[in-house]
Amino acid sequence: MNKIILLTLFSLGICIAASAQQEGNKPTGSATGQAIPPSAKAAPKPYKDVITAKAKTTVGLFTVHKIDDKIYFEIADSILNRDILIVSRLAKAGADTRNTSAMTGYAGDVLNQSVIRFEKGPNNKLFIRELSYSERSKDSTQAMFKAVSNSNIQPIALAFDVKAYKKDTVTRQQASVIDMTDIINGDNDLFFFGSSKGKFGISAYQADKSYLLDVSTYAINTEIKTVKTYSKNMGNAMQSVNGVAAPVTQGSPKPVTVELNTSIVLLPKIPMQARYADDRVGYFTFDYTDFDANPQGIKRQSVIERWRLEPRDADLAKYKKGELVEPKKPIVIYIDPETPAKWVPYLIQGINDWNVAFESAGFKNAIVGKMAPTPQEDPTWSLDDARHSALVYKPSSVANASGPHITDPRSGEVIETHINWYHNIMKLVHDWYFVQAAAVDPKARKMQFDDELMGSLIRFVSSHEVGHTLGLLHNYGSSSTTPVEKLRDKAWVEANGHTPSIMDYARFNYVAQPEDHISEKGMFPRIGVYDKWAIEWGYKLIPDSKNADEEIPVLNQWIIAKAADKRYWFGNESNAEDPRMQSEDIGDNAMKASDYGIKNLKRITAHLKEWTRKDNEGYDELQNMHEQIYSQLGRYVGHVVKNIGGRYENIKTVEQPGPVYTLVPAAIQRDAMDFLSRQVFTTPLWLVDNKILAYTGSSPVEIIGSLQEGALTRLINSTRINRMLAAEAIEPATYKVSDLFNDLNTIIWSELVTRQPISIYRRNLQRSYLDKLCAIVKPAVAGVKGSDVNSIAKAALIKLRLKIKAALPSVRDTMTRDHLNDMLGKIEVALSVKA
Incomplete structure (x- = not known):
């Protein structure tokens, strides 16, 4: 006989739900999770005394009874110990609910989901256990099954007094009646927002501004629709108090009202056969720890997420x-x-x-x-x-x-x-x-x-x-x-x-x-x-x-x-x-x-000015599409740079020949540097056509500078450089860090050879490159301190110093001379720093 034992990740917000209720709004009865003195416990009443003639009853997954402002669920024994999915969603939400920096706060958004079971407890109790499937042991013939079972227990999230019992006259099956009113009208984490409150910046539940809209029940699901009101946290700003930063509240909390829909869905009695994931085919997965898969340890298992499709x-x-x-x-x-x-x-x-x-x-x-x-x-x-x-x-x-x-x-x-x-x-x-x-x-x-x-x-x-x-x-x-x-x-x-x-x-x-x-x-x-x-x-x-x-x-x-x-x-x-x-x-x-x-x-x-024209409007579309063009160029730069210091990964099982990891060939890395030289570091003046900038007001220096700075930042960072150093240890003929700096010196400082005046775009590029080199040779730089890159960067600075000194006597352009003298001073300062 095979069973599954589930280990639970406890959620304090669920396990001690009573502490989340607001003062003056605590649910009554044992649904609060608090102990009730024996004298206060009420024995179940006859069914007709609880579900009276006034009840409006609908039959489905649960039989739902509405009596005045009370909601009772009648839960058949056949539902007990079945896995049930609870999904809470926004049905309606106001603009103030939404997080403008994320795609959340709209009708249909999932807020919370859990898997639960109803089970009978002693003393005419009905419990809801919240289940976790994060760790499992399924083979009841093994000792591990009992060890896992003894060490883990699913938490009882909610407890209810059974108000009445009913036995079906045909099936002879018994059902338990529980009062769900306080749960539905309250702010229970299991049924409503749960941990999603933080995402929306809401806190205190306002019961007097909240109410039930409807409860509907169908063959395999029950739907609860409510209106809930909370306080919206307005957040804090910072101000200086006696020279010290201190938070200041941005106004009083404001109410936020939402309409929520909670679906309670019966999961299949027999789960679909799982299929283990494989990294060579891309599927979303549900992961768990399996205590049976590895006889000398544990194993993380992943099953793919897919729909159940079966032939008739x-x-x-x-x-x-x-x-x-x-x-x-x-x-x-x-x-x-x-x-x-x-x-x-x-x-x-x-x-x-x-x-x-x-x-x-x-x-x-x-x-x-x-x-x-x-x-x-x-x-x-x-x-x-x-x-x-x-x-x-x-x-x-x-x-x-x-x-x-x-x-x-x-x-x-x-x-x-x-x-x-x-x-x-x-x-x-x-x-x-x-x-x-x-x-x-x-x-x-x-x-x-x-x-x-x-x-x-x-x-x-x-x-x-x-x-x-x-x-x-x-x-x-x-x-x-x-x-x-x-x-x-x-x-x-x-x-x-x-x-x-x-x-x-x-x-x-x-x-x-x-x-x-x-x-x-x-x-x-x-x-x-x-x-x-x-x-x-x-x-x-x-x-x-x-x-x-x-x-x-x-x-x-x-x-x-x-x-x-x-x-x-x-x-x-x-x-x-x-x-x-x-x-x-x-x-x-x-x-x-x-x-x-x-x-x-x-x-x-x-053709951008022509193709973005809209009659009776200004030039916002021209500016937007111009930004799209240089953003697209930036994507091309990113695609190319990733080749430098890269390596290929081909995931394999032991039945497949060949290595999993191989370095990007040196020739391809050099092609990437050639592209950057031609298309990025040689100033792409086509991108800053004044026929466009005259209408958008954008700065050509900022546009070109952002592109080139982005390329340098991608190239010269500790992660890439350390990967290149590791690659050199594997394959001495690879494209090395020293090759990278030598090529950048040649590409970015070509005017030192041609003796041409250095434009503002190139001065900014050279300044940015030099700043990155100088930062490397400073001992405090994280990720590269103590590695060969420090020596390589110093060597690059020394070579550059010699080239600048050699070029300066023949420079006639004032801005070029002033720039080179400034760069020379930066190099001297960087090389004088002692570890």
């Missing part, structure tokens, strides 16, 4: 033969009724596009996007019902979208999703497409796209966010598997797409040139071969495997079979060393791709 019983034989079958229960994602009607078809297309990927896993019609039913079509349907997944339209200035989901922690099964679609996402995708595609696509050359183009952009983002709800992580490495020249091959790129994964942040094909005549089909991301493969790996059933452990060798062989084809490669978003794993890049060579991208940026810049 009658189709199982067909499925095993490889025939496409429909799942018992497809994934249905409803569109928020408040969504502007003209965008609904594109959002639905973005959802339904994933059906082609599910066919790889053996399912047809596996996912469906559809409009939410009207009240006339289904009066019981609610956007807040945890059984329903939805794309929620949010009237927000946030320029983004996100695809979160609620997961059964026992198995990784995705229970539902509420995709967040913020209104201002259209501004974001407009600016992306303009700056990356306007050189190629005439439809992108304006500040308001036509509905067809905007609809296509919405469809792409919808597909990406749905991918997250299906469990997929970003695959930042995918676009690096496409050869750069293929991105200009019209037939190839229109047939295959510019990246194998829509889950990459590859955006649009900025490499394509106007003369390539590539259509939108070759410009937009789409669901690609990696996405189909990832869905196959995560969702294809292995009928002969009885548990997750038996699946491991099969899943491993699936990955190994695809390993020779780079298009199936997964590159995560957290690797700081591998230049193939980057956001916003495309192609297998950042230098070539960025050169093409800059050609297009120059074309757009030449």
